[in-house]
Amino acid sequence: MNMFSDLIANLAVIDLPISNQNFTWSNMQRAPTLAKLDRFLITTEWDQDFPHCTVSALPRITSDHTPLILNTGGTQSTRRRRFRFERVWLSREDFSTSVPIWWNEVTSERSAILTLTAKLRHCRTRMKEWCRTKFHSISNAIRSFQEEIRSIDLLEEIDTLSPEVRDKRVNLKAQLQLILKEEEILWKSRAKQHWLKEGDGNTKFFHAVANGRKRSNEIHYIVDDNGDHFVNEAQKNSYFYHTFKRLFGSDEVGPASFGDWADLYRVDFLSDPDSLTGPFTIDEIKKATFQLGSEKAPGPDGFPLIFFQYFWETVKDVIFNIFTDLQENNLYTAPTDFSFVCLIPKKEGACHANDFRPICLMNGIQKIISKVLANRIATVLPTIISSSQSAFIKDRLLADSFVTASELLNWCAKSGKECVSIKVDFEKAYDNVRWSFLQSILRWLGFSEKWWKWIEQCICNAKLAILVNGEPTRWLKTRKGLRQGDPLSPYLFLLVVDCLARVTEAARVNNLIEGIGPTAETQTASILGCRVGKVPFRYLGLPLHINPLRKEDWASIINRIETRIEGKIIQTLLAVVEKCDELSWWSDIWIDETPLSTRFPGLFAKIINREVTVGDGVSLPEASLLTPPLRITTYSGQIDSSGEFGGHALYVLLGRPFWTRGMFGGYGFSLTQIAAIWIIFGEGSPDASRALERVGALIKDWTDAMGI
Structure with a gap:
């Protein structure tokens, strides 16, 4: 195979x-x-x-x-084309100079939020007009330039060209290069391949990826709870509308109370709640705006964050006035709080509502407001969230939870103790958060009423439309839930889920619950309505085990990565750099704007061969890229094995070391672009048997970052 x-x-x-x-x-x-x-x-x-x-x-x-x-899809249904701001428009100077003029043609309304919506509406109209008259079909323009150049080339075979015609051909080729560049930018935004930069003739690759994404995300049919199949687009649209209306639009039950938990719930209360509700500054708002992904899919208004970032000097006053209204409790976000819900398949062959992950595509101003509030609450969460929660908290890693669980199982095995573990997974976790429960938590922890009013503006006015194969359903009003895709949602969900961890711990300390004996596992599973599993089992996407894993246990992870790397990434990697055999991997600028030796000086100091080229680094072995167990031979001998790290070196292409602490003892890395990873552990040492599970944690984070 x-x-x-x-x-x-x-x-x-x-x-x-x-x-x-x-x-x-x-x-x-x-x-x-x-x-x-x-x-x-x-x-x-x-x-x-x-x-x-x-x-x-x-x-x-x-x-x-x-x-x-x-x-072949030849009878695609005609859809009303929605406005969508294109990054490629920014390459036209006349467009960049026109936007501030269009923006200022609209006078201020009675509130800042209405002023923003009026200005965006006017800009949208003017951009459509500009696009019709100044920005014609790229494919037609390319074809026209190619035909003109070809006609001149044929003329040259017959007779000597005049200086004017030669100059015309030079100008045509220059204009064609600009159009080709625009085409590449356009398809890159469709492909969502942020790890690969445009400018190296990757249009064909971006085009193929965009088509593949569209094909894999297409919902061909749906099966409802009664087993009925829906193939018609109107039926699928109606099915998802009513499903999410039941999920988000159901009435809430009575408000939650912490009164019964007061003596049990041990928590570090917020020491200075007023620090979260201080005045907003323009620098704070700008920082949050530029932290957001510039090319993420836009909300219903069609304006991605790159619009606000590129034209920041033009739009900043209106945005600051919106935050001033928020500070004075005069902001009502309903005019802009509309979101599309994009359905992302969780698995191949997704055909039920639960098989899709609902990701909200929010309007730009809503994302900016949420990001500013998220930045503020992120500064206090480490002091009030229990240490058992490792996701979304500064200086904590999700991999810590996996390592902790692994160490606990191994301790039980080595000490000869029998144990039973219960794996709990939340179904539709974000979607089922009740706002009254969240409000009770915030009040209990000491958050001010003003802060809750701000949170309420972000989550309680939302209206959603589900995108089914690109077509939105009717709008529905939400009455519960947190939106995936909202920068604030992960932090609010942490506050909710931390209650379970703290109440469970408090109940244990007060002897209200006790452990489950190994002999009671079948009875316990029957009561809880779950099945009895065995090790190894998957936890956080990785195999959790007691004994060293066999090669077969890692096969699925290895094959996933190997297939993606070989099939899509490696084959196009050489297109990133024109002269890869002449560029130094460490000293030349070929990733971002800084040499790797400057960005990773500590790691660079450990390297023996500093003359390796980019071509050496990206060339494939003759056989397979990955040689089990997870050993890659491309960089064998590059790292000084006599140093403090020990003997065996792993080299993983297309990623960077990401730990803020751990094996590299302080190296901070990211996994968002192309670079190199070295994981080093002592071959034959006591840690060697545990190395693969740590590598597994790395690979899980790497695959998540790469969208695999």
């Missing part, structure tokens, strides 16, 4: 996923063997000509193979 995967990669063809089935062959036995033997392979040229093509399975009647049908 690896040879077949290599063949697909070498031919640079695309294996179209089957929308409604995973396997195409069965041996029809009582314990069947299933396999995917039948498939459609298409070229990138086909993908560009038929970007909406899909594959679906038909019923298997006589053969043991499943018939497949290819739909």
Whole structure:
């Protein structure tokens, strides 16, 4: 099967996923063997000509193979095109100079939020007019320039060109390069591949990725709770509208109270609540605005954050006035608090509502307000959130929870103690948070009433429309829940979920609960309505175990990464740098704006061969990129094994060390762009047996960051 995967990669063809089935062959036995033997392979040229093509399975009647049908998507339903600000417009000087003029053509309204909506509405109208008259179809423009250049080239074969015609060809080629650059920027924004910069002729790659994303996110059919299948777009639209109306729009139960917990709930109360509600500054607002992703998908108004960032000097006064109204409790966010809900499949073949992750696409000003408040609350959460909570807290890592659980299981195993662990997972965790419960928590912890009023403005006025294959449903008013995609939501959810951890601990200290004996596991599982599992089991996406894991236990993780790296990233990595064999990996600027030796001086000091080139670093081994167990040979011998770290070196391509503490003892890293990772542990030392689980934690964070 690896040879077949290599063949697909070498031919640079695309294996179209089957929308409604995973396997195409069965041996029809009582314990069947299933396999995917039948498939459609298409070229990138086909993908560009038929970007909406899909594959679906038909019923298997006589053969043991499943018939497949290819739909080229030629009868796509016509959709009303919504306005969307394009980053490529910023490359036109006349556009950049016109926006401030359009912005100032609208006078102030009776409130800052209404002024903003009026100015954005006017700019949207003027941008549409500009786009119709000044920014024509890029593909048509490219074709026109190419035809003109070709006609001059043919003329040159017949006769000598005049100086005027030669100059015309030079100008045409220069204009064509600008148009090609604009096309690349446009498709990069569609592809959402932020790790790869435009400017190296990667348009074809961005185009293919964008088509692949659209195809994988397309909802082909839906199965409701009664088992009924919906294929019609109107039926799917209605299904999701009513599903989310029940989820977000249901009336709340009575308010939660902490009175019964007062003697048990041990907590460090907020010492200075007024520090969160101090006056806003323009620098604070600007910092929060520029911390947000500039090219994230926009909300219903069509303006991504790059608009506010690029034209900050133009829009800052209106935005500051909005925060002034918020400070004085005069802000009503309802005119702008509309969000689209984008449905992201959690798995292949998603066909039920629970198979999709609802991500809210908020309007820009709502994101800015939430980010400013999130930055403020993030400064106090480390003092009031229990140490058992490791996500979204400064200087804490989600991997800490996995390592803690692993150490606990290993302690039980080594001490000869039998134990039972209960794994609890929240279903629709964000969506089921009751606002009255959140309000009670904030008051109990000492947050001021003014702070709650601000939070209320952010979460209690929201109106949502579900995007089903790009088409929004009717608007629905939310009455509970936190929005995924809101910068403030993770911190508010931490306050809610921390209650469970603290109340459980308080109940244990006061002998209100006790451990479960190993012999009672079946009875306990029956009472809780869960199944009895065994180690290794998955926790936070990784295998949690007692004994050293076998190669098979890591196979799924290795294959996931290997497939993604070999299939999509490595093959296009050489396109990032034009002269990779001439550039120094450490000394030259080829990632961001700073040499790696300057950004990672401590790591650079450990390197023996400092003359390695970028070409050396990105060239693939002859066989497989990953050699189990997770050993990569590309950089063998590069790191001084006699140093403090010990002998064995792991090199993981397309990531950077990310720990704020740990093996590298203080190196701070990020996993958002292309660079290199070294993980070093002593081969044969006591820590060697535990190295793979730490590597696993690294890989989990890396795959999350890469969107794998």
